[in-house]
Amino acid sequence: MWEQARQLCRSAAPQYAREVEEAHKQHLAKSGAAAELVQGGDVHAGIETYAQRNDWEAALQLANQQAPTYLPIPTTNER
Numbered sequence: 001m002w003e004q005a006r007q008l009c010r011s012a013a014p015q016y017a018r019e020v021e022e023a024h025k026q027h028l029a030k031s032g033a034a035a036e037l038v039q040g041g042d043v044h045a046g047i048e049t050y051a052q053r054n055d056w057e058a059a060l061q062l063a064n065q066q067a068p069t070y071l072p073i074p075t076t077n078e079r
Contacts, residue, residue: 002027034058043067 002024009017028037029049038046043066050059063070 034062038062038066044070 002020005020005024006017009020025037025040025042025045028040029045029052032049032053034046034049034053034055037043037049043062047059047063047067047070050056050062060071
């Protein structure tokens with residue numbers, strides 16, 4: 001279905017391509033398809049999806065591999 005929507009946008013309504021892609025990402029997030037979000041290039045949404053599913057191990061693993069900037073930076077209290 002999503003590929004058909006993309007094809008329709010390319011051929012008849014390119015001005016709606018961004019909306020179709022955003023709707024697809026929302027659908028993936030709602031359905032818990034974290035891996036597909038990451039494959040599509042949205043690592044942040046993939047991490048969020050894992051977190052919403054309480055799959056913290058997968059969220060942390062993905063963050064360590066793909067987006068270490070999303071992890072908190074350890075601080076020291078040494079003076």
